[in-house]
Amino acid sequence: MKKQLSKIVRWEKYSGIVGFYKFLFIFFVLGIFFSPVVLHLLNPNIWEQLKNSDFSKSIIPVVFLCFTFSILPFLIVGIILWFKKNKEYKLLLTNEEKYKDIESRNWRGNDKIWDKAITYSPSISILIALLTLPFLLVHNAPIQNSFPLYSCAILLLFGTLYSLYQSFYSNIYNDKLFVPNFLKILFIIVLLLVVLSVVIVLIGIEN
Numbered sequence: 001m002k003k004q005l006s007k008i009v010r011w012e013k014y015s016g017i018v019g020f021y022k023f024l025f026i027f028f029v030l031g032i033f034f035s036p037v038v039l040h041l042l043n044p045n046i047w048e049q050l051k052n053s054d055f056s057k058s059i060i061p062v063v064f065l066c067f068t069f070s071i072l073p074f075l076i077v078g079i080i081l082w083f084k085k086n087k088e089y090k091l092l093l094t095n096e097e098k099y100k101d102i103e104s105r106n107w108r109g110n111d112k113i114w115d116k117a118i119t120y121s122p123s124i125s126i127l128i129a130l131l132t133l134p135f136l137l138v139h140n141a142p143i144q145n146s147f148p149l150y151s152c153a154i155l156l157l158f159g160t161l162y163s164l165y166q167s168f169y170s171n172i173y174n175d176k177l178f179v180p181n182f183l184k185i186l187f188i189i190v191l192l193l194v195v196l197s198v199v200i201v202l203i204g205i206e207n
Contacts, residue, residue, distance in 0.1 A: 027078030031071030121159035147197035
């Protein structure tokens with residue numbers, strides 16, 4: 001009961017139309033944060049081109065690219081997550097027994113550990129991206145300094161898509177919850193990419 005009450009209290013500030021906009025604002029900020037990564041992926045030479053171009057003429061296309069390829073996808077994910085969480089919130093308020101039946105399902109083997117690791121990976125990716133961002137902002141920074149941002153963006157996307165998958169899976173099936181083996185393998189690969197990208201940057205600094 002205490003756990004259910006805690007979930008109700010935590011989500012209460014995001015329920016309703018005002019809460020909906022508060023929740024979306026978080027994803028809007030995330031979209032802005034990852035906009036430089038998206039721009040660099042679309043055009044690795046974009047920063048040099050912006051330096052040599054008229055700012056007033058280039059700002060509109062840059063904003064369009066940021067919104068279309070970074071902010072909008074984050075907003076879509078935020079909308080999907082809000083509806084999922086709000087449905088869970090209403091279920092707790094109106095039909096607690098049904099919610100308990102969903103929550104009480106067991107995990108297969110040690111898959112609960114995998115689930116927690118993948119679920120929290122977006123937070124880890126944002127932290128690593130923030131820590132490595134200064135290396136990218138250095139004048140004439142080598143291309144490898146951008147590798148952590150790319151790998152963190154992949155980890156963030158993977159963790160977000162996994163959360164959506166597990167949420168919709170939980171609403172459909174009533175058997176034991178599990179993490180598919182192919183997702184475990186993909187998660188390990190993405191984690192290795194993040195670690196490798198950070199190591200490459202650190203080696204470059206030492207040299």
